Amino acid sequence: MNRTIENENIKNILVIRRNNAGDMICAIPVFRTLRKQFPDASITVLADSSNAHVVRGASFIDNLLVYEKGEGIYSNKYINYWRLFRENGTKFDLVIVLKVGFSSVSALITLLSGARLRSGCLRGKWHPLWACYNLPVKVHDVMRDMHAVDGYLEALRTIGIKEQVRDISIETSPESRDRVRKFFEENNIRAAENVIVYNISNNRPDNMWPPERFKETMRLLSENYSAIHIISAVPSDREKGVALSSEMENAFYFPENSKFMDFAALVEQSDLLICGEGGSMHIGASVHTPVISLWGGTSSVGNWMHRTEKQFMVKKGKHVTTISPSDIIDVVIENNLLKGANE
DSSP states (O other), X not given: XXXXXXXXXXXXXXXXXXXXXXXXXXXXXXXXXXXXXXXXXXXXXXXXXTTGGGTTTOTXXXXXXXXXXXXXXXXXXXXXXXXXXXXXXXXXXXEEEOOSSOOHHHHHHHHHHTOSEEEEEEOSSOOGGGGXXXXXXXXXXXXHTSOHHHHHHHHHXXXXXXXXXXOOOOOOOHHHXXXXXXXXXXXXXXXXXXXXXXXXXXXXXXXXXXXXXHHHHHHHHHHHSOEEEEEEOOGGGHHHHHHHHHHSTTEEEOOTTOOHHHHHHHHHTSSEXXXXXXXXXXXXXXXTOOEXXXXXXXXXXXXXXXXXXXXXXXXXXXXXXXXXXXXXXXXXXXXXXXXXXXX
16 A cells, blocks of 8 residues: 555645756646645745746745756766755655656756655656655556646545646736736737747757748738747747748837746737647647647647647647648638638
């Protein structure tokens, strides 16, 4: 029988969720679940600099520890993590690694945290560092195929946390909402119009849709609807984004140096997001804006496609280029995603 936790013994909780923004967004239901289960406990999240911005200032956690690469002796990540915990000084009762799979690095981090109870997933061949966990979660076949959110919550259920909160919402800041409002005012963008956001960047080659496909999609949408097109991109794709915005009517480039929360607030105040599979898709789900995500053949749909309202996946072949602009238009029309179709 699996060991489980007892509420009265838990005062300080550490949750480890490293890697990318999408990973952290999928962890939000866990933070909300822990807050409900342990209302008097302090919840600390250990994040990387690449995903800490997702929960910075969020009401459902109390503290945020951000791992930054060190220098000299602290270039050794384990010594650097030890320093981070020593400087923080919190005595943790429970540490949970959020990964539906085994990570030897995360397992060692749980020991370095000094937590009395340490929980993480065991998967694959036996590893000596499985011994780091005294609240282990054995990953079964069904759990392995679950969506990431479901997998995280199943891990909590296994250690005795039964009542789950599935809310994936992020909390956009007032400052970010104000910056988006100013962007709308400067470009004379009105709420009555269909505001469509396009993220043209992707860190996976098989999910990188060509700029000309986005351009044709904008043209087709403008033929069918009164639409405003807002293009976003990472700095390396800035020229492509600026070119697209200059080639189309009613198209604007959202500055690539905008913060994560600025982009989230932009999507929150828009009518539709069109993007490749990845972090932007998770942002759309977390602010409850309809999303059409474009998937290449190597992407794991079951683990990452959100099953929330108005989240639509388009996947046809091994590369995202097998998807045509007309495929996007079909999804928009069939699901009434935009207002007031042109006659």
